Amino acid sequence: MTEVLLETRNLTIKFGGITAADNVSLTINAGKNLAIIGPNGAGKTTFLNICTGWLKPSKGQVLFEGRDITPLPPRKIVDRGVARAFQIPQLFTEHTALENLLIAASARQKRRNPLVDMHAIPERTEMLHLLDMVGCADVADVLVVELPEGQRKLIDIAVALALKPRLLLMDEPTSGVASSEKHAIMEILIGALKEANVTSVFVEHDMGIVEKYADEVAVWNSGNVQLRGTPAEILEHPDVIRDVIGEVV
Amino acid sequence: MPTGTQSSKPSNKVNARMTSPLSWLWIVGIAVIIAVPFLVPSMQLLVNFAMAKGLAVLGVTVLLRAGQVSFGHALYFGIAAYAGAFLMTSMPATDFFVILIVGVLGAIVAGLFVGLFVVRYRGIFFGMLNLAFSMIFWSILEKFYHLTGGADGLRFTRPTVFGQALDHVQFNMVLYYSVLVLVVALGWFTHRWFASPVGQLFQTIKTNETRLEYLGISPKRALLSGYLLSAALCGVGGVMMGMAQGVVTPEYVWWVRSAEMVFIAVLGGAGSVQGAFLGALIYEVVRTYASVYAGDIWQMILGGFLLIIILFAPGGLIGILESAFKRDTTKPSAKTGDRK
Numbered sequence: 001m002t003e004v005l006l007e008t009r010n011l012t013i014k015f016g017g018i019t020a021a022d023n024v025s026l027t028i029n030a031g032k033n034l035a036i037i038g039p040n041g042a043g044k045t046t047f048l049n050i051c052t053g054w055l056k057p058s059k060g061q062v063l064f065e066g067r068d069i070t071p072l073p074p075r076k077i078v079d080r081g082v083a084r085a086f087q088i089p090q091l092f093t094e095h096t097a098l099e100n101l102l103i104a105a106s107a108r109q110k111r112r113n114p115l116v117d118m119h120a121i122p123e124r125t126e127m128l129h130l131l132d133m134v135g136c137a138d139v140a141d142v143l144v145v146e147l148p149e150g151q152r153k154l155i156d157i158a159v160a161l162a163l164k165p166r167l168l169l170m171d172e173p174t175s176g177v178a179s180s181e182k183h184a185i186m187e188i189l190i191g192a193l194k195e196a197n198v199t200s201v202f203v204e205h206d207m208g209i210v211e212k213y214a215d216e217v218a219v220w221n222s223g224n225v226q227l228r229g230t231p232a233e234i235l236e237h238p239d240v241i242r243d244v245i246g247e248v249v
Numbered sequence: 250m251p252t253g254t255q256s257s258k259p260s261n262k263v264n265a266r267m268t269s270p271l272s273w274l275w276i277v278g279i280a281v282i283i284a285v286p287f288l289v290p291s292m293q294l295l296v297n298f299a300m301a302k303g304l305a306v307l308g309v310t311v312l313l314r315a316g317q318v319s320f321g322h323a324l325y326f327g328i329a330a331y332a333g334a335f336l337m338t339s340m341p342a343t344d345f346f347v348i349l350i351v352g353v354l355g356a357i358v359a360g361l362f363v364g365l366f367v368v369r370y371r372g373i374f375f376g377m378l379n380l381a382f383s384m385i386f387w388s389i390l391e392k393f394y395h396l397t398g399g400a401d402g403l404r405f406t407r408p409t410v411f412g413q414a415l416d417h418v419q420f421n422m423v424l425y426y427s428v429l430v431l432v433v434a435l436g437w438f439t440h441r442w443f444a445s446p447v448g449q450l451f452q453t454i455k456t457n458e459t460r461l462e463y464l465g466i467s468p469k470r471a472l473l474s475g476y477l478l479s480a481a482l483c484g485v486g487g488v489m490m491g492m493a494q495g496v497v498t499p500e501y502v503w504w505v506r507s508a509e510m511v512f513i514a515v516l517g518g519a520g521s522v523q524g525a526f527l528g529a530l531i532y533e534v535v536r537t538y539a540s541v542y543a544g545d546i547w548q549m550i551l552g553g554f555l556l557i558i559i560l561f562a563p564g565g566l567i568g569i570l571e572s573a574f575k576r577d578t579t580k581p582s583a584k585t586g587d588r589k
Contacts (some may be wrong), residue, residue: 007254075464095453108465114438115438117444
């Protein structure tokens with residue numbers, strides 16, 4: 001039987017006259033990579049913001065592993081096992097790539113000893129391995145501010161993985177990355193997710209990426225899930241071709 | 250496929266710095282300070298003041314690491330000094346170390362009270378709210394003169410040291426070396442704290458609070474941890490200054506004192522532990538001698554000095570020193586960036 005990791009029930013949120021989430025009910029199954037597609041303004045990022053506690057819905061519930069996480073702030077939801085990677089990488093730019101991961105590992109372990117050097121924590125080897133997994137081991141000691149966008153994206157995801165989540169929500173993991181590098185980055189990313197046994201949800205506009213790397217696809221439109229199915233079913237659907245693919249091609 | 254082994258070995262920056270040429274300079278500097286009471290007794294009090302002030306500046310420096318500037322940290326300098334003074338006036342034979350502990354606890358409790366409120370704000374609001382709290386306390390000290398002595402402050406006799414009543418010279422010696430021990434111990438501790446996971450989490454407030462929240466950490470709580478450390482450091486400086494002067498006045502919490510701490514922190518090298526003490530020492534020397542030889546324009550001299558530092562050496566005095574020493578050693582990769 002498929003384990004439901006995250007479930008939303010009737011999520012609703014409005015920004016003025018715009019309904020960004022309109023009664024959204026969705027289940028996310030463990031062990032799958034779910035892609036969310038849809039036109040701009042459909043409410044995809046809003047959905048991620050609600051699931052991670054950044055926005056509070058006016059109505060509805062978010063359940064993670066069967067427990068209500070709706071009223072919790074992001075940091076409490078992270079503690080439950082939900083991590084987030086961002087469309088614009090959210091990193092500590094004055095720290096190196098490795099230090100970003102060490103900070104994440106320290107946060108995960110709630111390390112409080114003021115006399116232990118962060119570079120000497122036991123998770124250092126594990127974090128180097130994680131950087132290696134996302135193909136960034138060679139820039140471990142480079143300041144994040146000096147890295148190209150593609151590597152920042154991967155490090156942002158690695159930081160999220162350093163928290164050892166059960167579920168990773170990613171907002172456009174390949175946006176801002178050169179077309180020639182997108183598939184290479186997704187290869188690395190999906191491999192890393194599989195190795196870490198992490199379920200993922202990713203918002204994506206590139207249908208080639210969706211077709212190749214998603215197990216399931218949910219189509220967003222006007223603040224709700226319009227369709228859901230396998231990539232083959234969804235990408236052939238006339239409504240998707242008209243409303244989604246038509247806009248991005 | 251890149252491998253994790255390409256990265257450098259675990260870098261213990263603290264140990265690395267202890268063996269650098271600059272570290273030897275600090276060791277020599279400490280040795281000189283140890284010798285001051287014997288070699289140049291006339292400088293003893295000045296260096297004592299500089300070290301006490303340096304501890305308070307270190308408190309301001311801690312906050313600078315998180316990108317926050319407080320224009321009211323003299324509050325903790327004053328609260329600790331007054332806590333010690335109240336204790337001494339009510340129980341004159343109180344021991345030196347008890348006064349120190351009570352004063353610092355007073356600063357920490359006040360830091361917790363004010364900190365819980367101000368950590369909700371950032372930037373100019375954080376700075377000005379701190380100033381507001383310090384000026385409220387200043388008004389209390391000025392107006393409740395029957396308790397606080399008003400503008401005249403509180404005078405108190407020398408405390409005992411381990412139960413022994415010491416004469417003026419002996420007490421000043423004990424005070425001088427106690428401050429020095431505190432400077433070394435707290436400077437070392439703060440240095441280690443900066444490099445520790447909890448210190449690193451605190452410093453990330455400067456660059457990305459969103460990510461910090463998404464690491465499961467409350468940015469407010471992270472800032473509060475550093476705020477309490479900064480209040481405690483200012484408190485240590487305030488108690489030691491109070492005992493060195495034998496009198497505490499509302500001037501201890503006056504806004505100019507807070508601004509002076511920020512001034513010295515920038516002068517020494519914003520964010521640098523050693524810079525806080527170097528800046529305080531240089532500041533005290535320049536202030537003392539400039540006020541003697543250029544009584545009417547000494548503030549202008551200091552202001553001009555700070556302008557030059559900001560324009561031509563944004564790393565402060567410590568940045569100038571580090572650059573000078575790096576020229577003689579292997580230049581680190583520009584990519585690794587040795588950050589203070």
